[in-house]
Amino acid sequence: xxxxxxxxxxxxxxxxxxxxxxxxxxxxxxxxxxxxxxxxxxxxxxxxxxxxxxxxxxxxxxxxxxxxxxxxxxxxxxxxxxxxxxxxxxxxxxxxxxxxxxxxxxxxxxxxxxxxxxxxxxxxxxxxxxxxxxxxxxxxxxxxxxxxxxxxxxxxxxxxxxxxxxxxxxxxxxxxxxxxxxxxxxxxxxxxxxxxxxxxxxxxxxxxxxxxxxxxxxxxxxxxxxxxxxxxxxxxxxxxxxxxxxxxxxxxxxxxxxxxxxxxxxxxxxxxxxxxxxxxxxxxxxxxxxxxxxxxxxxxxxxxxxxxxxxxxxxxxxxxxxxxxxxxxxxxxxxxxxxxxxxxxxxxxxxxxxxxxxxxxxxxxxxxxxxxxxxxxxxxxxxxxxxxxxxxxxxxxxxxxxxxxxxxxxxxxxxxxxxxxxxxxxxxxxxxxxxxxxxxxxxxxxxxxxxxxxxxxxxxxxxxxxxxxxxxxxxxxxxxxxxxxxxxxxxxxxxxxxxxxxxxxxxxxxxxxxxxxxxxxxxxxxxxxxxxxxxxxxxxxxxxxxxxxxxxxxxxxxxxxxxxxxxxxxxxxxxxxxxxxxxxxxxxxxxxxxxxxxxxxxxxxxxxxxxxxxxxxxxxxxxxx
Amino acid sequence: xxxxxxxxxxxxxxxxxxxxxxxxxxxxxxxxxxxxxxxxxxxxxxxxxxxxxxxxxxxxxxxxxxxxxxxxxxxxxxxxxxxxxxxxxxxxxxxxxxxxxxxxxxxxxxxxxxxxxxxxxxxxxxxxxxxxxxxxxxxxxxxxxxxxxxxxxxxxxxxxxxxxxxxxxxxxxxxxxxxxxxxxxxxxxxxxxxxxxxxxxxxxxxxxxxxxxxxxxxxxxxxxxxx
Numbered sequence: 001x002x003x004x005x006x007x008x009x010x011x012x013x014x015x016x017x018x019x020x021x022x023x024x025x026x027x028x029x030x031x032x033x034x035x036x037x038x039x040x041x042x043x044x045x046x047x048x049x050x051x052x053x054x055x056x057x058x059x060x061x062x063x064x065x066x067x068x069x070x071x072x073x074x075x076x077x078x079x080x081x082x083x084x085x086x087x088x089x090x091x092x093x094x095x096x097x098x099x100x101x102x103x104x105x106x107x108x109x110x111x112x113x114x115x116x117x118x119x120x121x122x123x124x125x126x127x128x129x130x131x132x133x134x135x136x137x138x139x140x141x142x143x144x145x146x147x148x149x150x151x152x153x154x155x156x157x158x159x160x161x162x163x164x165x166x167x168x169x170x171x172x173x174x175x176x177x178x179x180x181x182x183x184x185x186x187x188x189x190x191x192x193x194x195x196x197x198x199x200x201x202x203x204x205x206x207x208x209x210x211x212x213x214x215x216x217x218x219x220x221x222x223x224x225x226x227x228x229x230x231x232x233x234x235x236x237x238x239x240x241x242x243x244x245x246x247x248x249x250x251x252x253x254x255x256x257x258x259x260x261x262x263x264x265x266x267x268x269x270x271x272x273x274x275x276x277x278x279x280x281x282x283x284x285x286x287x288x289x290x291x292x293x294x295x296x297x298x299x300x301x302x303x304x305x306x307x308x309x310x311x312x313x314x315x316x317x318x319x320x321x322x323x324x325x326x327x328x329x330x331x332x333x334x335x336x337x338x339x340x341x342x343x344x345x346x347x348x349x350x351x352x353x354x355x356x357x358x359x360x361x362x363x364x365x366x367x368x369x370x371x372x373x374x375x376x377x378x379x380x381x382x383x384x385x386x387x388x389x390x391x392x393x394x395x396x397x398x399x400x401x402x403x404x405x406x407x408x409x410x411x412x413x414x415x416x417x418x419x420x421x422x423x424x425x426x427x428x429x430x431x432x433x434x435x436x437x438x439x440x441x442x443x444x445x446x447x448x449x450x451x452x453x454x455x456x457x458x459x460x461x462x463x464x465x466x467x468x469x470x471x472x473x474x475x476x477x478x479x480x481x482x483x484x485x486x487x488x489x490x491x492x493x494x495x496x497x498x499x500x501x502x503x504x505x506x507x508x509x510x511x512x513x514x515x516x517x518x519x520x521x522x523x524x525x526x527x528x529x530x531x532x533x534x535x536x537x538x539x540x541x542x543x544x545x546x547x548x549x550x551x552x553x554x555x556x557x558x559x560x561x562x563x564x565x566x567x568x569x570x571x572x573x574x575x576x577x578x579x580x581x582x583x584x585x586x587x588x589x590x591x592x593x594x595x596x597x598x599x600x601x602x603x604x605x606x607x608x609x610x611x612x613x614x615x616x617x618x619x620x621x622x623x624x625x
Numbered sequence: 626x627x628x629x630x631x632x633x634x635x636x637x638x639x640x641x642x643x644x645x646x647x648x649x650x651x652x653x654x655x656x657x658x659x660x661x662x663x664x665x666x667x668x669x670x671x672x673x674x675x676x677x678x679x680x681x682x683x684x685x686x687x688x689x690x691x692x693x694x695x696x697x698x699x700x701x702x703x704x705x706x707x708x709x710x711x712x713x714x715x716x717x718x719x720x721x722x723x724x725x726x727x728x729x730x731x732x733x734x735x736x737x738x739x740x741x742x743x744x745x746x747x748x749x750x751x752x753x754x755x756x757x758x759x760x761x762x763x764x765x766x767x768x769x770x771x772x773x774x775x776x777x778x779x780x781x782x783x784x785x786x787x788x789x790x791x792x793x794x795x796x797x798x799x800x801x802x803x804x805x806x807x808x809x810x811x812x813x814x815x816x817x818x819x820x821x822x823x824x825x826x827x828x829x830x831x832x833x834x835x836x837x838x839x840x841x842x843x844x845x846x847x848x849x850x851x852x
Binding site for chain 1: 669672673676677680681683684685686687688689690691692694695698699702703704705706776777780783787791
């Protein structure tokens, strides 16, 4: 017996502040660190979108404060087009990588995956800690890109040694996609293409490494650390979603990393992976100037392939955890089992798998063969099938339930609404013939913001309101939460529905203003409306931040299972102790969504609850519902 | 809800929630039961390391896949593709890494058989061979540089430096792990636990090293025998 006890791997709870809260290997602390990182990053991303809306709605206005903050980018307080473009780039990059990829997976996944499968921690706790700190380093580097490009003093110092910075933008220019060849040329390609772009690539590469470490940990944990009785098909759908997300991250981030290395080599070592010959940029022909050495034979389309091979799975990396949380929360508050559990699992996997074969639909206008475009188109549309399976199963879960409209539930229903509203235009854009005119218009912007941006964020809001009591031992305010939900829900529709119209009219994305275009003049009231809605929606998020931090210290004390939910995390105290189950591994007797079980004493049965008769023979009977 | 009830039998079976009809406690979690609801013993270390290693290798595989696709596309995208002649010294490095795979495998088997001393010997030999490989690769770089072939000279040389460099960095990571294991291989208290840990680590490392070996063979063939 003593040998067994020696082999038992049990960490004592750390006592020092640094080991407990900063360099902690506890998956719960790391999860909260990820969430805090996302909460900080989303502030940066949101303020950038407000700046963009201001420039679009009130072109030519002087904003004295901007002139003070960014004397180079907004001389006299007036935004330059370059300044606007760098806002677009940084908004996209920060939101996609440091918000949509960190909070749903690194945050909630880290916190709840081990608990929901009955493990005391992740498989590799130290690696887990490393993955967070690497990700944070990536965030610091991307912030450095803003300041190196945006501040003339820094640009002259650090910027000059990193490829030269312009000092007139707030970061690199290139969109979050960083299309070659302009992104591969260096300073010669114009403002925002110097040091900031190098830092941008380095930041993405660092982020890739952090995500890979995280994904490795998630997969190993789920495969190897499940507790007694927790068979794969007894896992909560959240775990399936996090697992699929981890697989997607594991297989797609290395491709971006490879592409990023090639891009960086093109920029700093003057190779020609993505740079074609005979390029004429900024009035200089390739090879005619020491700043622009001779290039030949590279393929800019190659970058697009590598980028989108990562980029499309990335979209699912952002939304799958939201789908998992939504399934979980809908079932809990409808007091009904998830409709079609197995179908949900297979649909998650089908979406993940198909996500690897559709990257070409981002490149229909790149001049690809119509035959490959058709293949990509058909594969893209086929994603509609598992998506529809999920949607109908969510509706089926709600159907006939005794729904408890908590804030978490409202956000989960909002997720379904936004997923349908945003996904349906995917069927439009997935068709080559329709994509050709729609490409690079506000229609695309509206589509992906609804489905991957806002829907994912709603999934995260739902998860926050749902799990907050478990994480901090206190309830969030339901009243504030409901106000937050309704204004946000109406707000995002007011922002993105009109954008579809703009796109159909032909308003191009990424233009800093539209005053020069006669055919877009009539749209200006709509642009104003969107901006007002956007600013209102951003302002109401103050309520969320207030609710989050106020409730953390002053909220009503939460019981162990305030929502009467069934999964393992609700068996343990709120907040959970250091090693989750106090050294006693739980035993799982049933599936995760046993609500409204006929004949049971109450309307839910915990996963850890043995059968009434104490029988373990449950292997013979089919479903009875 | 009442409309959904199709049976009025008192509930003793799990009836909903999607769990399939699998045996209950004691089975199907990946952790083995320990008899009395006690903390589960961490006897799964070796398995955990191996799963983690395979998962990590999947991502390394994907990175080299992406570089390979870039290589193939780039070779076909323009007429400036001039393959390098193979530096003969690469045959030496290929031989070294192949032998190192064998010696590491031997080390692993010695450790499994409980022969600590021979294990350490083979581990040190593997480390020497690994450094020999990296040294030979560096010599190949130096040889090319002497001939005036640099990263930017032409696309094939860019890929040569990139792929050998990326492989070398990964192999160096493996070497660091070997050095760590060498340091650990001296006798220590709690020998049983230490040996179990070492075995789990060596198992995983061997997988990694064989993968790096195969990866090098693949890159070698891709760079010099694929046209």
